[in-house]
Amino acid sequence: xxxxxxxxxxxxxxxxxxxxxxxxxxxxxxxxxxxxxxxxxxxxxxxxxxxxxxxxxxxxxxxxxxxxxxxxxxxxxxxxxxxxxxxxxxxxxxxxxxxxxxxxxxxxxxxxxxxxxxxxxxxxxxxxxxxxxxxxxxxxxxxxxxxxxxxxxxxxxxxxxxxxxxxxxxxxxxxxxxxxxxxxxxxxxxxxxxxxxxxxxxxxxxxxxxxxxxxxxxxxxxxxxxxxxxxxxxxxxxxxxxxxxxxxxxxxxxxxxxxxxxxxxxxxxxxxxxxxxxxxxxxxxxxxxxxxxxxxxxxxxxxxxxxxxxxxxxxxxxxxxxxxxxxxxxxxxxxxxxxxxxxxxxxxxxxxxxxxxxxxxxxxxxxxxxxxxxxxxxxxxxxxxxxxxxxxxxxxxxxxxxxxxxxxxxxxxxxxxxxxxxxxxxxxxxxxxxxxxxxxxxxxxxxxxxxxxxxxxxxxxxxxxxxxxxxxxxxxxxxxxxxxxxxxxxxxxxxxxxxxxxxxxxxxxxxxxxxxxxxxxxxxxxxxxxxxxxxxxxxxxxxxxxxxxxxxxxxxxxxxxxxxxxxxxxxxxxxxxxxxxxxxxxxxxxxxxxxxxxxxxxxxxxxxxxxxxxxxxxxxxxxxxxxxxxxxxxxxxxxxxxxxxxxxxxxxxxxxxxxxxxxx
Amino acid sequence: xxxxxxxxxxxxxxxxxxxxxxxxxxxxxxxxxxxxxxxxxxxxxxxxxxxxxxxxxxxxxxxxxxxxxxxxxxxxxxxxxxxxxxxxxxxxxxxxxxxxxxxxxxxxxxxxxxxxxxxxxxxxxxxxxxxxxxxxxxxxxxxxxxxxxxxxxxxxxxxxxxxxxxxxxxxxxxxxxxxxx
Numbered sequence: 001x002x003x004x005x006x007x008x009x010x011x012x013x014x015x016x017x018x019x020x021x022x023x024x025x026x027x028x029x030x031x032x033x034x035x036x037x038x039x040x041x042x043x044x045x046x047x048x049x050x051x052x053x054x055x056x057x058x059x060x061x062x063x064x065x066x067x068x069x070x071x072x073x074x075x076x077x078x079x080x081x082x083x084x085x086x087x088x089x090x091x092x093x094x095x096x097x098x099x100x101x102x103x104x105x106x107x108x109x110x111x112x113x114x115x116x117x118x119x120x121x122x123x124x125x126x127x128x129x130x131x132x133x134x135x136x137x138x139x140x141x142x143x144x145x146x147x148x149x150x151x152x153x154x155x156x157x158x159x160x161x162x163x164x165x166x167x168x169x170x171x172x173x174x175x176x177x178x179x180x181x182x183x184x185x186x187x188x189x190x191x192x193x194x195x196x197x198x199x200x201x202x203x204x205x206x207x208x209x210x211x212x213x214x215x216x217x218x219x220x221x222x223x224x225x226x227x228x229x230x231x232x233x234x235x236x237x238x239x240x241x242x243x244x245x246x247x248x249x250x251x252x253x254x255x256x257x258x259x260x261x262x263x264x265x266x267x268x269x270x271x272x273x274x275x276x277x278x279x280x281x282x283x284x285x286x287x288x289x290x291x292x293x294x295x296x297x298x299x300x301x302x303x304x305x306x307x308x309x310x311x312x313x314x315x316x317x318x319x320x321x322x323x324x325x326x327x328x329x330x331x332x333x334x335x336x337x338x339x340x341x342x343x344x345x346x347x348x349x350x351x352x353x354x355x356x357x358x359x360x361x362x363x364x365x366x367x368x369x370x371x372x373x374x375x376x377x378x379x380x381x382x383x384x385x386x387x388x389x390x391x392x393x394x395x396x397x398x399x400x401x402x403x404x405x406x407x408x409x410x411x412x413x414x415x416x417x418x419x420x421x422x423x424x425x426x427x428x429x430x431x432x433x434x435x436x437x438x439x440x441x442x443x444x445x446x447x448x449x450x451x452x453x454x455x456x457x458x459x460x461x462x463x464x465x466x467x468x469x470x471x472x473x474x475x476x477x478x479x480x481x482x483x484x485x486x487x488x489x490x491x492x493x494x495x496x497x498x499x500x501x502x503x504x505x506x507x508x509x510x511x512x513x514x515x516x517x518x519x520x521x522x523x524x525x526x527x528x529x530x531x532x533x534x535x536x537x538x539x540x541x542x543x544x545x546x547x548x549x550x551x552x553x554x555x556x557x558x559x560x561x562x563x564x565x566x567x568x569x570x571x572x573x574x575x576x577x578x579x580x581x582x583x584x585x586x587x588x589x590x591x592x593x594x595x596x597x598x599x600x601x602x603x604x605x606x607x608x609x610x611x612x613x614x615x616x617x618x619x620x621x622x623x624x625x626x627x628x629x630x631x632x633x634x635x636x637x638x639x640x641x642x643x644x645x646x647x648x649x650x651x652x653x654x655x656x657x658x659x660x661x662x663x664x
Numbered sequence: 665x666x667x668x669x670x671x672x673x674x675x676x677x678x679x680x681x682x683x684x685x686x687x688x689x690x691x692x693x694x695x696x697x698x699x700x701x702x703x704x705x706x707x708x709x710x711x712x713x714x715x716x717x718x719x720x721x722x723x724x725x726x727x728x729x730x731x732x733x734x735x736x737x738x739x740x741x742x743x744x745x746x747x748x749x750x751x752x753x754x755x756x757x758x759x760x761x762x763x764x765x766x767x768x769x770x771x772x773x774x775x776x777x778x779x780x781x782x783x784x785x786x787x788x789x790x791x792x793x794x795x796x797x798x799x800x801x802x803x804x805x806x807x808x809x810x811x812x813x814x815x816x817x818x819x820x821x822x823x824x825x826x827x828x829x830x831x832x833x834x835x836x837x838x839x840x841x842x843x844x845x
Contacts, residue, residue: 072742149742154783157740295691310691314684321680329672373690579740579771 002067005055005146012048012099013136015041020129027122035122042103042110042125045132049103053087053096056145060086066152069093069145075158077551082164088173089163091294091309092145097174099135101181106132109185118202123192124185131184134316142309158551161578161585168228176221176248180286182214183251186258187283187324190276194327199272199335204265207279209640211262215255216636222248223629234573234586234601236521236617238625241390246369247289253362254282257355264348267413269338271352273328276335278355280324285362287317292369343415350408357401364393395448399455402510405503406459409466427465432458444518452514456507463500463507470496490638498639505631508624515621523603525613531562535618537598538562542570544609553577557602557612559589573602573614596620701803702819707734707811708801712791715769715777722766722791724817731763731839732813733832736799738772739780741807747826748784754832755788762815763836766791770799770807814839 019041026034056069060083065071073086073093088094106128113121139145163169186207193199225245226238239245258278261271295310341349368385375383410416410424436454444450470493475485490497524532524539531540538561545556555575561568571589578585588601599617606612702708707724714720724732735751737744755765765788769777774792781790793799802811805824812821812835820842821835 068742075740149745151745153742153745154780155740157742291687314687314691317687318680318684321683322676325676325679326673329676330669332669332672333666370686374686377686377689579773579776 001055001059001062001064002146002148005052005059006144008048008052008055009136009140009146012045012052012103013133013140015045015048016129016132016136019045020126020133023122023126023129027126035117035125038122038125038129039110039113039117042106045129046103046107049096049099052139053100056093056096057084057087059146060084063156065154065156066148067145068147068149071149071153071156073156073159075156075551078156078158078164079551081167081170082159085163085169086159089159089169092139092143092147094173095135095139095143096145098177098181099132099139101174101177102128102132102135102184105182105185109188118200118206120189120192120196120198120203123195124188127188127191128184131188134312138309138312142312158578161552161576162232164551164578165576165585165587166228166232168224168231172221172224172228175217175224179214179216179218179221180248180251180289182210182217183255183279183282183286185210185214186279190279191324191327194276194324194331197331197334199276201266201269204262204272204275207275208259208262208266209642211255211258211279211282212636212640215252215259216633216640218248218252218255219629219636220633222252223626223633226629227626230622231588231590234588234615236588236599236601236615236619237516238622241368241385241387243369244289244293246365247285247292250289250362250365250369251282251285253358253365254278254285257358257362258282260351260358261355264351268348270340270348272335272337273332274355276331277325277328280320280328284317284320284324285366287313287320291317345411345416345418345421347408347411347413347416350404350411354401354404354408357397357404360397361394361401364397365390368393398510399448399451402452402455402459402507405506406455406462409500409503410462424465425462428458428460428462431461432456446514446517449514449517452510456511456514459507460504463503467497467500470500494641494643495639498635498637501635501638502632503635505628505635508631509628512621512624512628515624516619518620519617521615521617523613523615525606525611527611528609531560534616536563537568539600539614539616541612541614544605544612546609551578554587555584555602555605555609557605557609557614559600559614561591561598571598571600573600575602575605592623594623597622702811703822705819706817707732707813707819708798710768710791710793710798710801712768712793712798715774715781715790715792717778720789722789724813727764728817729762729815731758731815731836732811733763733765733836734802734811734813735765735767736770736802736804736807736809737767738770738807739776740772743826744808747808747810747828748786750827750829750832751788752786753829754836758836761840763840765789768793768798770804771796812836812839814842 019038022034022038022041025031026036026038056067058064059067059070060074061080063070063074063076069090069092070086073090074083078086086093088097106125109124109128158164189203189207189210193203225248229240230236230238255278258275261278262275264271265275291310291313295313341352343349368389371385372383375381406428407421407425410421410428412420432454435457436450439450439453444453471486471489472482474480474489474492475482478485478488480488520535522534524534526532526539526541528541528543531538533539540560540562542558542560545558547554547556553576555577556572557574559571559573561571571591573589574587575584576587586601586603588599590600591598597617597619599615599619601615603613603615709724711721711723711725714722733751733754735747751765751767754763759765767786767788767790769790769792777790777792791798796804802809808826810823810827811819812823814820820839823831823835
């Protein structure tokens with residue numbers, strides 16, 4: 001298997017090198033046949049990378065401990081399900097998966113443009129092949145997943161305990177990769193435009209769609225990551241502002257900004273350079289994230305073990321930055337705006353303002369993430385930037401962003417009037433005010449939470465109102481009843497509807513996050529049979545129940561739950577002891593609820609389990625965060641869904657709110 | 665090219681250069697590095713039984729006057745296998761020169777450790793450490809870790825990760841020179 005895998009990686013590298021060469025030569029010498037062979041080489045590359053992944057997977061499943069990676073990340077006792085996950089539970093293997101996703105996107109681009117390829121396609125292919133070459137070089141030379149051991153151990157060490165503790169590990173990394181690596185496509189097309197000096201209108205339309213796809217995957221990946229943190233780590237929260245969480249959020253933010261500014265280019269031919277720069281920035285941030293995670297610069301729960309690849313990642317990052325922003329600087333005069341801003345009170349102004357606020361947020365997150373590195377460089381002291389910085393500094397821009405999310409869709413393109421805005425915003429604003437009053441009346445003593453709830457209500461009502469307007473006007477103009485017009489109205493206005501849905505999702509997420517201001521938590525130590533009251537619940541510790549499993553020992557600490565004298569069943573938080581771990585891994589027990597989650601995790605046992613210490617939390621609104629993640633991803637999917645009827649032509653959003661406003 | 669373009673390019677160059685400087689220096693630091701508080705202090709004492717169950721014991725205090733290499737390992741630790749040749753070499757070369765090599769199993773089941781040691785015929789003394797108490801006293805955070813203890817019982821060096829011949833020789837030569845002086 002090791003030989004097969006090594007050969008596959010080598011062939012993949014050769015294929016990518018050929019693809020790059022053929023694309024560049026084909027583009028420069030104008031040889032369509034060569035470009036075409038470069039395009040189809042993407043399929044061969046994909047096949048080779050699939051073979052390499054399959055080889056490692058087979059080696060893991062067949063316990064081939066002669067391969068170092070298998071010996072270190074799998075074991076005889078590892079359940080088959082987690083063996084499969086071992087493929088991406090450490091640096092070398094995850095790089096193989098990384099290559100797979102990248103080759104997948106390359107093949108997807110090659111397939112998408114099999115007919116009528118755009119003029120910049122060869123350069124876009126070249127850029128993607130170049131990126132591919134770097135990651136293949138890593139698995140071929142610097143962190144080889146197929147490296148063998150001189151002496152074959154009888155058994156392997158098994159995956160890191162944290163990574164074999166929950167099924168979410170099966171989906172969180174792949175989604176994250178699909179999102180993260182997906183940004184290489186917009187980057188490739190942006191670079192192609194910068195190299196050739198051409199920015200046609202379709203550039204932004206194509207790039208927008210690919211960005212939306214990657215954005216949607218990353219949204220799901222981030223949500224799953226938060227869920228994993230919540231359901232596995234046992235500290236009771238879902239986002240710790242861990243450096244690696246932050247670097248996953250950064251490209252998501254800049255991609256979101258791009259999705260907004262690109263609309264201005266599509267509609268008005270403005271902000272071309274901004275869009276190119278944003279596509280470059282987003283990809284640079286993913287490269288930066290990869291560097292930060294894998295080169296071992298920051299300490300994090302996610303950090304892969306230190307390896308020699310740090311300098312290689314840094315070199316690649318610097319290359320991306322130099323080539324990307326260097327070209328942006330070189331072409332800065334060329335991509336002038338065709339239009340200009342007519343009024344501050346217009347859709348495009350809101351979109352641009354929104355992009356600025358998002359970029360501000362991104363900067364805040366970036367600063368907090370690299371600040372420890374900065375300080376250590378200058379003064380050799382170790383500092384940590386914690387959640388308070390991000391929460392405090394990010395709060396205000398986030399609220400401004402929320403407001404814009406509600407106001408933006410209400411504004412018409414080019415020019416809106418205050419009268420019009422006032423008329424449209426009256427209902428949403430009233431709803432928002434009502435929610436603020438209700439929050440305060442119900443005893444909500446947090447101004448930030450009350451403000452967030454209020455603005456979120458404003459956003460929800462405003463966006464729902466727009467949705468209603470889209471459907472009713474479509475129904476009117478097509479003379480159909482409202483309900484019957486719904487599907488057609490949505491499919492005809494996918495992008496607008498998708499955006500409105502995403503906005504609603506963000507509003508829901510904002511509420512879920514703000515609700516954490518009302519969380520309560522305690523740490524208690526209980527003897528067997530002893531009970532304690534907490535926020536209307538009574539919890540009783542029922543004694544330690546050890547339960548040996550093949551790969552671990554599970555120490556259950558069942559806790560009976562009573563509420564208002566009635567039994568509510570038993571919660572079973574546990575500690576898991578893995579032979580290869582020096583610390584036990586917790587499995588919290590969570591009662592998910594629409595309003596609050598009851599969260600119990602066991603911190604430790606004393607006196608052979610007669611006494612146990614628990615952390616108990618009552619978390620309001622957390623479930624809505626998962627709902628919000630699904631809603632946002634769904635909105636993204638609606639907006640990105642390809643149109644079946646090409647006959648309709650390029651004009652999308654037949655009945656957009658903007659058009660409506662222009663009409664009446 | 666106009667001056668504007670040059671300024672923009674210069675800005676990019678400066679920006680990239682600063683990034684390189686910042687992140688490059690970050691590479692030199694190990695964020696997981698913990699200060700080795702034990703170095704220069706008295707090594708925590710232990711009195712443990714051999715894993716083979718033969719009733720042999722080793723008491724650190726009784727080894728006063730000898731250089732001790734204390735190696736924490738486990739049967740499940742793959743990196744421990746890579747350092748085994750270096751330890752074997754050190755054991756053969758220094759056993760008659762006042763150096764004692766002791767392995768202490770860490771977070772391992774006694775059966776696994778015994779089977780492992782027997783299958784690989786490890787010649788130096790391997791101790792069982794119930795509850796990994798000794799490991800915890802030394803602050804072992806990952807395997808393998810190797811402590812070099814001077815003749816006066818102080819920890820002179822702590823190696824994290826697999827050791828190699830050069831490192832072991834260097835440390836032992838230093839310790840022996842210190843002892844002779």
